[in-house]
Amino acid sequence: xxxxxxxxxxxxxxxxxxxxxxxxxxxxxxxxxxxxxxxxxxxxxxxxxxxxxxxxxxxxxxxxxxxxxxxxxxxxxxxxxxxxxxxxxxxxxxxxxxxxxxxxxxxxxxxxxxxxxxxxxxxxxxxxxxxxxxxxxxxxxxxxxxxxxxxxxxxxxxxxxxxxxxxxxxxxxxxxxxxxxxxxxxxxxxxxxxxxxxxxxxxxxxxxxxxxxxxxxxxxxxxxxxxxxxxxxxxxxxxxxxxxxxxxxxxxxxxxxxxxxxxxxxxxxxxxxxxxxxxxxxxxxxxxx
Numbered sequence: 586x587x588x589x590x591x592x593x594x595x596x597x598x599x600x601x602x603x604x605x606x607x608x609x610x611x612x613x614x615x616x617x618x619x620x621x622x623x624x625x626x627x628x629x630x631x632x633x634x635x636x637x638x639x640x641x642x643x644x645x646x647x648x649x650x651x652x653x654x655x656x657x658x659x660x661x662x663x664x665x666x667x668x669x670x671x672x673x674x675x676x677x678x679x680x681x682x683x684x685x686x687x688x689x690x691x692x693x694x695x696x697x698x699x700x701x702x703x704x705x706x707x708x709x710x711x712x713x714x715x716x717x718x719x720x721x722x723x724x725x726x727x728x729x730x731x732x733x734x735x736x737x738x739x740x741x742x743x744x745x746x747x748x749x750x751x752x753x754x755x756x757x758x759x760x761x762x763x764x765x766x767x768x769x770x771x772x773x774x775x776x777x778x779x780x781x782x783x784x785x786x787x788x789x790x791x792x793x794x795x796x797x798x799x800x801x802x803x804x805x806x807x808x809x810x811x812x813x814x815x816x817x818x819x820x821x822x823x824x825x826x827x828x829x830x831x832x833x834x835x836x837x838x839x840x841x842x843x844x845x846x847x848x849x850x851x852x853x854x855x856x857x858x859x860x861x862x863x864x865x866x867x868x869x870x871x872x873x874x
Contacts, residue, residue: 593850597624643675652707712744764806817846
């Protein structure tokens, strides 16, 4: 299992300071969150790339339907090249308006169906944009006319920047999207649920359910001819960093179920305490070494 730390604060200078500390403390990845009216995560990660050598750098997570794919492709390519291939793009639909009003202060939520279409087209289009070569694209929401001039450089990673995608288990349309890419960021909606309730998900989602989903993903990737490519399964959670046995007890069941990345986060830390918390938790190191 590998370990990432999610910085839940908003200060870009602090984030850039914490990334090399995370690298020195044994973490495998450092993440910042991406909002709408917020600190630019890709500018922050570009600065962090210049101060680190090994640690992976990414967002948790990017609401791809809210972004223009060509702009996001340019930002991620830039950080990928500056970091020599250490970028992770975590992609999701973006929260619905009834869950988080502040994400929709500049525009209306087009609805889940349209956001899903934008996510699919955005991810597909970025595969082409990252290559830095002439191409044409025609989709329902986006198009690209061929150009042969002033092309950007290609990404370092191959065949694409590592892309983790949010998927709702056991909703098959959502999970089929996940299986085409490089990792699963889990959401869970029990079969009887009418929607996705974060509190209910936290109460009912278990390592055993993760194991069921992983088995399905493996079968689907075999069907797609992707069984020989690496695939990550992510679990986000909170450990204290002061009791190794207690931390291991939290994380070990997820590792045994097949989770490959534990992402440490605590979104409840008050803004004026984030700096002290993040420095202390990062320095304590990952929960399962």
